[in-house]
Each structure stands twice: as C-alpha cells, then as structure tokens.
Amino acid sequence: xxxxxxxxxxxxxxxxxxxxxxxxxxxxxxxxxxxxxxxxxxxxxxxxxxxxxxxxxxxxxxxxxxxxxxxxxxxxxxxxxxxxxxxxxxxxxxxxxxxxxxxxxxxxxxxxxxxxxxxxxxxxxxxxxxxxxxxxxx
Amino acid sequence: xxxxxxxxxxxxxxxxxxxxxxxxxxxxxxxxxxxxxxxxxxxxxxxxxxxxxxxxxxxxxxxxxxxxxxxxxxxxxxxxxxxxxxxxxxxxxxxxxxxxxxxxxxxxxxxxxxxxxxxxxxxxxxxxxxxxxxxxxx
DNA sequence: CTTTGTGCAAACGATTTGCAGGATG
DNA sequence: CATCCTGCAAATCGTTTGCACAAAG
Numbered sequence: 356x357x358x359x360x361x362x363x364x365x366x367x368x369x370x371x372x373x374x375x376x377x378x379x380x381x382x383x384x385x386x387x388x389x390x391x392x393x394x395x396x397x398x399x400x401x402x403x404x405x406x407x408x409x410x411x412x413x414x415x416x417x418x419x420x421x422x423x424x425x426x427x428x429x430x431x432x433x434x435x436x437x438x439x440x441x442x443x444x445x446x447x448x449x450x451x452x453x454x455x456x457x458x459x460x461x462x463x464x465x466x467x468x469x470x471x472x473x474x475x476x477x478x479x480x481x482x483x484x485x486x487x488x489x490x491x492x493x
Numbered sequence: 494x495x496x497x498x499x500x501x502x503x504x505x506x507x508x509x510x511x512x513x514x515x516x517x518x519x520x521x522x523x524x525x526x527x528x529x530x531x532x533x534x535x536x537x538x539x540x541x542x543x544x545x546x547x548x549x550x551x552x553x554x555x556x557x558x559x560x561x562x563x564x565x566x567x568x569x570x571x572x573x574x575x576x577x578x579x580x581x582x583x584x585x586x587x588x589x590x591x592x593x594x595x596x597x598x599x600x601x602x603x604x605x606x607x608x609x610x611x612x613x614x615x616x617x618x619x620x621x622x623x624x625x626x627x628x629x630x631x
Numbered sequence: 632c633t634t635t636g637t638g639c640a641a642a643c644g645a646t647t648t649g650c651a652g653g654a655t656g
Numbered sequence: 657c658a659t660c661c662t663g664c665a666a667a668t669c670g671t672t673t674g675c676a677c678a679a680a681g
Contacts, residue, residue: 373655375661395645409663414646416661430568434645434671448614457614465605466621472601475628476586483604483621490613511680513636533670547638552671554636572646572670 370423377401377408381416382425382440391429391437391447391456431456431484446483452492459485508561515539515546519554520563520578529567529575529585529594569594569622584621590630597623 363383367374380401385392392400398413408416417438420426429437431449437456446459464483472478487493501521505512518539523530530538536551546554555576558564567575569587575594584597602621610616625631 373660375654377662393645410645411647411664412662419661428571430571433566433568433574436571436645448610448616451617457611459610463604463606463610464621465603467601467603472586472597472623473595475631476595476623477626477631478586478623479589479625481621481623483602483619485610485614485616485619487617488615493613493615511635513680515637531670548670549639549672550637557636574670 366425370425372419372423377412378416378419380407381413382420385420385426385438385440389458391431391439393435393437397438429456444480444482446485448485448487448489450489450492451486452488455489455491457489459483504563508563510557510561515550516554516557518545519551520558523558523564523576523578527596529569529577531573531575535576567594582618582620584623586623586625586627588627588630589624590626593627593629595627597621 360379360383363379363386364374367378367382372378381397384397384400388400394410394413394417397417398408398410401408401413417426421428424442425440427439427442429439429447431437431447432454441458444461446461446464448457448459449455466481498517498521501517501524502512505516505520510516519535522535522538526538532548532551532555535555536546536548539546539551555564559566562580563578565577565580567577567585569575569585570592579596582599584599584602586595586597587593604619
C-alpha cells in the first residue's frame with residue numbers, strides 16, 4: 356500500500372505534474388478500480404467519507420492526467436464520458452442490458468489487411484468495441 | 494431525384510413513421526451526405542436557404558429515425574454525437590488532425606476467436622474505430 | 632376527427648471558466 | 657516566492673421537455 360502510493364507519486368513527478376492530494380486521489384482511485392468511472396463517479400468515490408475534492412478539481416485533474424498520457428477517455432455511450440487508467444492498447448465490451456463494461460485483451464482481435472484500408476490513410480491505432488450480454492444479463 | 498424522394502417516403506411509411514416535411518428533410522439530408530453530421534450540422538444544413546426545421550424537431554426526428562432503425566448514433570469524440578444513415582455494419586476511421594470521418598468496409602477487419610472472448614459473454618455485435626491521418630493531413 | 636409532430640422557450644445535466652486564496656517545488 | 661492548483665459559483669454547450677397550435681392519415 357505504502358509502496359503503491361510512493362509509486363504513484365513518482366509517476367506523477369516523472370510526468371512533470373505537481374503532486375497534490377486531489378490529483379493523487381483521482382489517479383489512485385482510477386488505478387484501483389476495474390470499471391471505467393465517469394468524472395462524477397470518481398468525485399463521489401473520493402468524497403465518500405470526507406470531502407476531499409471539488410468537482411472542478413476532479414475535471415482538471417483528469418485533464419492533466421490525460422495530457423501526460425496517464426489516463427484516457429473511453430466513449431461507449433452517448434453523453435457519457437468514462438476514464439481509464441489503463442493506457443495500454445485494449446478493447447472494450449459493453450453489456451447492452453446493464454451497461455457493465457469490461458476490458459478485452461488486445462490479442463483477442465486482429466486486423467486483416469491494415470495497410471490497405473485505403474491508400475492515403477495512415478493508421479496509427481485502432482480499438483474494437485464489442486456489444487452483447489454479460490454473465491448476469493445473458 | 495423524384496424517385497429517390499418517393500423511396501424515402503415509402504421507407505418512412507413502411508417503418509410506421511408519419512411523413513412530415515421536417516422528418517423527410519432530416520432523413521434525406523443524412524442519406525445524402527458522406528460525413529457523419531451532428532444534430533446541429535443537420536439543422537444548419539436544412540435551414541441554409543430558408544428556415545424549415547427547429548432544433549427540437551431535428552432532435553426528435555433523429556430520435557424517431559433511430560427508434561425504427563433507419564439511423565444510428567456514432568460516437569467517436571468526447572461530447573460529440575454524430576448520426577449515420579448507414580445502418581449496415583461497418584467501421585469508422587477518424588483523422589486525428591482534422592477530425593474527418595470515413596467509413597471502413599466491414600470486410601476490412603476480422604475478429605479472431607470471437608466465441609472465446611470470455612466464457613459468459615454473449616457477443617451480439619462489434620465495431621472497430623481506427624485513428625490516424627487522412628490524405629490531407631498525413 | 633384522432634393522433635402525432637412541430638416550434639418555442641424554459642429546463643436540464645455535464646463540463647468549463649474566472650477569479651481569489653492556498654499549496655507546491 | 658513564483659508558479660500552478662483548488663474551490664466556488666457563474667457561465668456555457670448540447671440535449672430534453674412542456675405545452676399550445678398545426679398537420680398527417
């Protein structure tokens with residue numbers, strides 16, 4: 356636990372971010388959860404016990420973390436912006452019934468003929484979004 | 494042109510939608526363009542010459558068209574909801590520089606080992622989003 | 632005629648901004 | 657101690673809603 360906290364501090368510093376309690380809390384929370392929370396869910400989680408962050412600060416922390424590549428946005432539903440501390444390439448599954456979201460290992464999908472999508476297009480990255488039913492809803 | 498209009502009317506009726514000038518215009522506009530416009534862009538296009546639709550009506554028309562499966566939402570950027578009259582399965586390319594969006598033929602990608610994503614998950618559909626540079630920006 | 636759609640303006644929810652005070656390096 | 661962050665409240669943006677009038681079938 357203590358070691359983990361030190362790691363987070365080190366990571367933030369390495370990226371040139373000032374380490375503030377709020378920023379630390381946002382990143383730490385995001386690292387600790389498997390779902391892909393919205394800004395609001397993060398805010399709520401942080402202020403569960405005692406108020407520690409304001410809404411504006413959560414947004415700005417997320418922005419700062421995004422800018423240095425520690426966090427990415429995940430768009431799976433209209434009007435809902437989620438955040439993910441896993442910035443390695445991977446795909447997403449979303450349950451159409453309950454909305455649960457789950458990561459899909461990168462190796463599960465493979466692109467056929469990537470270079471020939473169309474002459475002129477330079478592909479830099481891609482991701483797959485899978486829709487279906489999860490364990491509970493299936 | 495006339496034939497095309499008749500087709501649109503027929504399609505709407507077949508889906509059980511009342512044919513109003515506004516609804517016709519929204520669907521017709523969406524069918525005619527290759528980009529994936531936002532509600533606002535559609536509204537702007539329709540009122541280019543003379544005012545024909547209100548903003549609330551464009552939203553409600555899009556909603557109605559979605560409900561009967563003639564139109565789908567496309568989510569590629571945070572905070573931007575685009576619409577697409579092509580409801581056949583296909584993928585999307587988005588230029589990271591200029592934001593241009595282009596359809597990618599369904600056959601360009603193939604899923605490896607779909608049934609074994611994870612036991613318990615029932616896959617119903619999926620789509621690929623490709624990011625990169627388009628002709629002008631590459 | 633009955634039902635459904637339209638337009639306006641007000642309401643809404645999520646995100647952003649301006650600014651003064653406070654913490655970080 | 658200069659710079660950057662935080663928190664508050666107000667502003668903004670896209671979308672939705674309520675309601676009276678109009679149009680479609």
